[in-house]
Amino acid sequence: MATITSKFTDAVLSKKQLVLDGAFATELESYGCNLNDPLWSAKVLFEQPDLVKKVHNSYLAAGADIIESSGYQATVVGFQDKGFSHCEAIELVKLSVRTAIAARDEFVAASGHKTNSVESNNSDSNCTDPNGTDSYSAIDVLDNGQLATPIVAASVGPYGAFLADGSEYRGDYNVGDNVLVDFHKGRIALFAEEQPDVFACETVPSLQEARALAEVLSDELVSRNIPAWISFSCADEEHTCGGDLIEDCAEFLDTVDAVQAIGVNCTQPKYVESLIRHIKAKTNKAIVVYPNTGELYDDVNKTWFGEADAFDQYAKTWAEAGAQIIGGCCRTGLKNIGRIAEWAHIP
Numbered sequence: 001m002a003t004i005t006s007k008f009t010d011a012v013l014s015k016k017q018l019v020l021d022g023a024f025a026t027e028l029e030s031y032g033c034n035l036n037d038p039l040w041s042a043k044v045l046f047e048q049p050d051l052v053k054k055v056h057n058s059y060l061a062a063g064a065d066i067i068e069s070s071g072y073q074a075t076v077v078g079f080q081d082k083g084f085s086h087c088e089a090i091e092l093v094k095l096s097v098r099t100a101i102a103a104r105d106e107f108v109a110a111s112g113h114k115t116n117s118v119e120s121n122n123s124d125s126n127c128t129d130p131n132g133t134d135s136y137s138a139i140d141v142l143d144n145g146q147l148a149t150p151i152v153a154a155s156v157g158p159y160g161a162f163l164a165d166g167s168e169y170r171g172d173y174n175v176g177d178n179v180l181v182d183f184h185k186g187r188i189a190l191f192a193e194e195q196p197d198v199f200a201c202e203t204v205p206s207l208q209e210a211r212a213l214a215e216v217l218s219d220e221l222v223s224r225n226i227p228a229w230i231s232f233s234c235a236d237e238e239h240t241c242g243g244d245l246i247e248d249c250a251e252f253l254d255t256v257d258a259v260q261a262i263g264v265n266c267t268q269p270k271y272v273e274s275l276i277r278h279i280k281a282k283t284n285k286a287i288v289v290y291p292n293t294g295e296l297y298d299d300v301n302k303t304w305f306g307e308a309d310a311f312d313q314y315a316k317t318w319a320e321a322g323a324q325i326i327g328g329c330c331r332t333g334l335k336n337i338g339r340i341a342e343w344a345h346i347p
Contacts, residue, residue, distance in 0.1 A: 004227045004258055008151050008198035011065070012260055012286045014139045017319060017344040018147075020066045020290050020327025021059035022337045024155075028055060030333070042074035045095050046082070052096075056103035062334045063341025065147040066325065067104065068200050071096030072157035073164070075187060090190060097194035100152045108149055111142060145345025153229075154196035156213075158203050159183050169233055169266075171205035171242020180212035188216055192224040199228035203266045203329075206242030207249050217258040229261035229288050229325075237274035246275055250282035263288035266329045269314045270294065276321040288325035289318050295331050312339045319344070 011018055028044055031051060044052055056067050074096050079089035140148040159180055160168030167173055173180070188199060201213050210230055217228045230253055233241040240246060246264070253259045262285050264275045269291045279287055293311050311332060318326055326344065328336045 004225050004260070006197045006227055007149060008066075008153075008227055009260060010139055011147065011151060012324065015324070016065075016139065016141070016147075018065045018151075018325045019063055019337060019341045019344050020153075020288065020325050021056075021062075021064040021068060022290075022328035022332035022334065023330050024055060024068065024070055024072075026331055026333050027058065028052075042070055042072065042078070042092075042096065043082075045070060045074065045092050045099070046079075046084075049095070049099065052099050053103045053106075056100050057107065058334055059337060060103065060107040060150055062338040063144070063146050063345060064150060064327070064337055066151040066153055066198075066327070067100055068153045068155040069096040069100040069191075069196065070155065071187075071191065072155040072202070073161045075162055076190075078162070093187065093190045094194050097152065097154045097191050097196050100154075101194065101196070104150050104152050111148065141345075146341065151197045153198045153200035154188075154191040154194070156184065156188060156191065156199050156201040156228075158201075158205060158209055158233075160205065161203065168203045168205050169241050171209075171240065171244075173206075173209075177208065177212055180209055181215055184213055184216045185219070185222055189222045192222065192226055195224070196226060198260075199223070199226060201228055201230045203233045204230055205233050205240055207240070207244040207252065208242070210249055210253060214253065214256045214259060218256060223258060227260040228258055229263060229286075230259050231263040231265040231288055231290070232267075234264050234267040234271055234275055237271045238278050245278075247278045247282050250279040254283035254285060259285070261286035261288045261325060263290075263323070263325070265290045267291045268294055269311055272314065272323075273317050273321045276318060276323050280322050286325060287323045288327075289323045290325075290327035290329045290332075292329050293331040293336075311336055315340050316343065 052070050059067050074093045076089040079092045142148050158168045159173055204210050217223050235241045238246055250262050253262050262279055272289050272291050276287055315326055
């Protein structure tokens with residue numbers, strides 16, 4: 001397989017602390033969007049596309065180095081169920097990535113700040129290039145420490161998100177590997193046409209689905225040599241929601257060249273530090289974490305309940321434990337990401 005490099009690769013190799021954006025749906029809901037729909041936030045792509053870009057712009061303004069597209073639950077079938085033709089549905093799936101790229105490009109054009117070159121000089125770093133050799137990379141940052149050219153990640157939700165039955169938090173799909181491979185192959189191929197910097201394969205509940213994703217991502221004709229991260233939804237300090245050990249998942253993904261970061265998302269923040277340590281035990285690849293605030297989700301009534309944990313206080317401990325990329329998932333917002341950027345972007 002050809003060596004996989006991109007803006008994401010360069011940023012990871014720089015060893016810079018990277019700030020990921022927060023919950024997309026939470027921000028959309030703050031504007032009054034009703035997302036109780038099988039397409040979830042993807043429905044806004046055809047209802048209010050300008051609002052999608054506005055949310056991306058807001059996270060960039062808050063200090064995000066990486067923004068994710070709104071395609072988490074975007075599928076051709078899902079859009080066809082809304083009455084769109086096959087061709088229209090394909091364009092809407094791709095629009096999720098195209099809109100994020102447009103927002104990033106507007107940010108770059110408008111920033112107008114002096115940039116500086118940042119190069120890792122950490123001789124103790126375990127950073128390696130995709131071929132496994134020691135490597136360090138220079139990147140350009142703004143005066144405030146933010147990436148001068150932020151990274152666009154194509155959000156690739158799990159099969160359970162397509163089912164819209166909460167099974168991404170249980171992993172009980174009861175389907176064969178071929179079903180998962182076929183499902184992800186079609187979507188990733190469409191996202192790849194828009195040339196994102198990285199695929200964010202997220203809320204993965206099981207090693208089975210991670211293996212399916214790895215197969216698709218390793219197919220150059222599908223992924224177009226765009227790198228990826230895979231992050232898991234986890235039930236406790238060491239298991240995915242489907243019951244697999246996170247160490248087993250990290251050990252497998254450590255062998256997959258296309259996967260350049262491994263991590264955890266949509267998980268209670270109190271579990272994350274332990275999960276980071278388990279991942280580090282099996283890989284030297286970059287670690288990405290973006291948990292929820294700590295509230296719990298009722299997948300029957302589709303509501304949140306309980307109290308938010310001290311998310312902002314936890315975030316520094318995740319960096320200290322070894323997470324290079326830190327952001328937020330469900331119920332997090334602009335303030336959370338802004339507070340992470342305050343300490344993560346120290347020049």
